[in-house]
Amino acid sequence: MNRSTVRNAVVAATALLALFPAAAMAATPTAAPARATVATAHHHKMHAQGVVVTGNGRGLHVRSGAGTTYRTTGTLRSGRQVSLVCKRNGSSVQGNRVWYRLAGHHGRYVSAHYVRVAAGSTVPWC
Numbered sequence: 001m002n003r004s005t006v007r008n009a010v011v012a013a014t015a016l017l018a019l020f021p022a023a024a025m026a027a028t029p030t031a032a033p034a035r036a037t038v039a040t041a042h043h044h045k046m047h048a049q050g051v052v053v054t055g056n057g058r059g060l061h062v063r064s065g066a067g068t069t070y071r072t073t074g075t076l077r078s079g080r081q082v083s084l085v086c087k088r089n090g091s092s093v094q095g096n097r098v099w100y101r102l103a104g105h106h107g108r109y110v111s112a113h114y115v116r117v118a119a120g121s122t123v124p125w126c
Contacts, residue, residue, distance in 0.1 A: 047083040047103045048121040054078040054114050066090030066099035066109045073108055086126035087112060101126060 052060050059075030067090040076082065083103035090099040090109070098112035100123060117123060 047085055048123045049118045050082050050084050050100065050115040050121075050123075051118075052076045052078050052080045052082060052110070052114060053116050060110055060114045062102065062108045062110055063099075064108065066101075068093065068111075070109070076110065082110070082115065084115070084117070084123045087123045088126040 054060050055078065057078065059077055061072045062074040062076060063070040064073055065071075066088050069091065082100075085101040085103045087098050087100050088109075089097045090111075091097070093111040093113040096111065096113040099109045100112050100115055102108045102110060
């Protein structure tokens with residue numbers, strides 16, 4: 001093999017490992033047992049993970065925009081794990097103006113006041 005072929009193979013393998021790090025770790029014989037992931041791949045992007053925490057058994061309103069004046073499009077139960085695409089400022093909820101855009105919900109938002117982001121995970125700004 002020439003250097004160009006080897007380099008291309010290394011680049012391709014590195015790209016695959018970046019897209020599927022959990023699969024790479026599972027294939028490694030010395031890998032530790034799998035734990036909960038802090039990010040998921042969705043359409044080749046990594047999303048932060050969060051958990052809905054509303055208390056008192058109430059559901060969290062999912063809205064069509066980043067604010068309480070936007071239409072409610074559904075609810076999420078407390079304890080539900082959610083994938084977060086990005087965050088943006090919106091109307092204040094209990095003094096918190098940050099809203100998270102949900103992955104796979106085509107522009108649906110939840111108040112960050114009621115979502116706990118997994119340790120070591122960050123949510124980028126939209």
